[in-house]
Amino acid sequence: MPQSAYQDLTSHFARIGRIRNALGILGWDKDVMMPSGAADSRADSIATLSVLCHDMLTDPRVGDLLDRAQAPAGTWEAANLHEMRRAWLHAASVPAELVEASSRAASRCEVAWRTARRDGDFAALLPLLSDVLERTRELAIVKGAALGLAPYDALLDQYDPGTRRADIDPVFAELRRDLPGLIAEAQAHQATLPPVEMPAGPFPVAGQETLGRRIMTALGFDMARGRLDVSIHPFCGGAEDDARITTRYDDADFLPALMGVVHETGHALYEQGLPAQWRTLPVGQSRGMSLHESQSLLMEMQIARSRPFIDWIAPLLRETFGAAKTDPGWSADALYRTVTQVRPGFIRVDADEITYPAHVLVRYELETALIDGTLPLRDLPDAFNAGIRDLLGLEVPNDRLGCLQDIHWPSGAWGYFPTYTLGAILAAQFRQAAFDADPAIAQGIARGDFAPLLAWLRTHVHGQASRLSTAGIVAAATGAPPSTRAYRAHLRERYCGTGPH
Template sequence: MQAMKPYAELEQRFRRLSAVGGALAMLGWDQSAMMPEGGAEARAEQMATLSVLRHEWLTDPALGGLLEAAEEQADRLTDWQRANLREMRHEWRHATALNGKLVDALSRAAATCEMVWRKAKKENDFKAFAKVFGPVLELTREAAAAKAALLGRSPYDALLDEYYPGGSSKSIDAIFADLGKFLPGFIDKALARQAKKPAPLPISGPFSTDKQREAGLFFMKALGFDFHHGRLDVSAHPFTGGTPSDVRITTRYADEDFTRSLMGVLHETGHALYELGLPGKWQHQPVGRAGGMVLHESQSLLVEMQVCRGDEFLSFATPVLRRIFGGDGPAWSLENLQRTYRRVQPSLIRVDADEVTYPAHVILRYRLEQMLLSGDLAINDLPDAWADGMQTLLGVDVPDHGHGCLQDIHWSTGSIGYFPTYTLGALAAAQLFAAAKAADPAIQPGIAKGDFKPLLRWLRKHVHSLGSLLSTDDLLRQATGNPLNATAFKAHLKARYLS
């Protein structure tokens, strides 16, 4: 028992760190969903104080000694404990790269910038955003340089490692190059095939927020969301927050179109199901957390894109939507909803993009954030670079900043390195859903009847319950037989849009 003491003390320390992290998560959710603008200054102070406190605990010199002592005794630990120790070391290395002053400054700058971004987006005011984004970007560069020096990676890869542990821009570049060769020709073929069919009939509104919320709650419940441990609210940018025992998801509503909000809810429900399914025994330990954002995005995109735009789900959903919204006539037919939800159309907004053109939105952001971080792109040149990229990649003109470079929240909070995980998650989603369907023939008939238990059971076993036990590639190999790649994604697009 004496030999287990270093590891046991580490678990106790990380349990306390988890509690502070959970408090920060709830404060962040409240800031985006509930907090009045006048609370911004006090909230920035609260979050900065807790961030610094957590950082001080995590960088305590004694913790480094405990890690070394526990690693010397790793052969006496279980597989889960060894994986937990690995995740502790990973978190500790990222934390010790930064000093408390930088953590405090970045937390305050990000909190301020997010509040300004919300207003700037509505008012198309890039100058106001640029003024507060400048400090966030400078501090993020400082953090990236410090982490790069410690981890022996490039500054961008050092930030990427927070969202995709072990991932690299080199591997992402290879995958995106593969997609870059495939997608332009495929998009042309999909658009040509689509042009031979009737265009979707408009589904006329207005649709009240109450009815849209009713629809969202219905499908959340059907998918398996546990309302005893979560809730649905509204924010400027849909997201999932909170903790695994108190999952908060948000959406936004538009009176003229319920389809965008509903898919936003379904997307965030995929995130929430992952959080709710994480291993309860390890809830307050690093190994009990989600295995990075590639896997997290795979779960949201598996639900939204793979499942909820498929024939089985739409056949189940059509009569429900007719009932809730009082819809009737050809516009509310299954065929029209299929055309509506699977319409390929280059567009301005990433979160509303179809799954065929979505990767182009991500590739643009991936390129621009690398240039912002390196200094190759000045903040004031961002709108023009964005407009040029949208024209080159998707052939669309950007009318204003709100529909352009101000549409996403990520950069305002310093979250550089996150964007590529969306498309990598889409690839993983295709792999996982293909493997699930092959393993359990009851999954697709179940979805058609509104029974998602077979699918959720498979995901619980092969993804959710594993937390961070395995790396992304190891989990995918175990669940699907292959590491992360674009093969299943391309096969899925061909089957859905060309066959």
């Protein structure tokens, strides 16, 4: 019996998936293991395999097979076909010359950005960033035409399939309205609390690592299918059955590595929980960046910065670093106060939970206006600073601390920023639904028992892979469409003294 078009497609996409797994390991190795002298050679290998994947994806036979392939509606097979078509449309809609021009513009701009950021010199970056923006707009237009989407939605769809500006705008408008008040309220509440008291270091790296592994394992990370290592910029990477997270240690402060490990473990648990029978195929992959970020933020923000979690780890921390229970900085009260401290600042990646969305709102508003063409790029610094002033009440002193701080725009990642806050919103919604569904989930945390939580996530999120849209997964898991209700309640409870955690 001849193979069906569907079977031909799955064989072809599985082959692409196996090369992507190779790329995952090569990318991880580049950031964690590779000696500096191998950078050029590695870039060549990665480029060769990336071009190969792109060529396989845009092979003319793929379009023919997609036209002929069939699968019963509502099945995983149908979702698999849908994802194959989506991947093909994204790749095949862009002429090779535009792919190359975009990639070259971004590479050049990214290099120049490192200097421009250091010098706070936006004018120096403007021509190259303008080039990136123009190529990105072209890309957005041709992809949008192929996908039947507005240009910005086509960019967004690369990172967060199915999410549209029309979904984001009302959510972010609501946040923009409420956030300044919420932050003010949080700061007022914080003023009534005792001052933050940090335990005194140094905190040996070996102890931080051992504790990190203990917490990873408690959260459900499978060490036989992943690793923990060190890199300059923490990330979760690797390949299927091989989720590799990284962190960096500071022996003067154990919290960044600790919370970083929890955050990346959230990402890795998602990857480790994808359904084995669909691995290597498009439908078996994680759904998108919002959902991915929801899993890391659920673990870091919803769980690890909650009081029950701090109650569990406070004694482990004292044991790890040989501190006395009576040492005031090591009490669960003091640690909880530290991990929920509110401190508006200029740098997004250093922001606390409640001021973080302000950074995202500013970037989202600016990048949509830049793609629409309603904001001239030369006006970006003023507009950026105005946004920070409006939302955080801070005067940005220079572009290094302002619009030059992130690599996203110079590197061509437009449409990415909103997924951070969408993820934070979904994290709260998932946490609430999980707690409502099974009382053992909340009860387990203070004992370090996360098995009930993981079981719920496995069934309702991880195991769904890309079978449904993000909104579809959220609705099936929580019984409601994506909403900021749980997120806003969570922020008020934690930061405004209105609730138990």
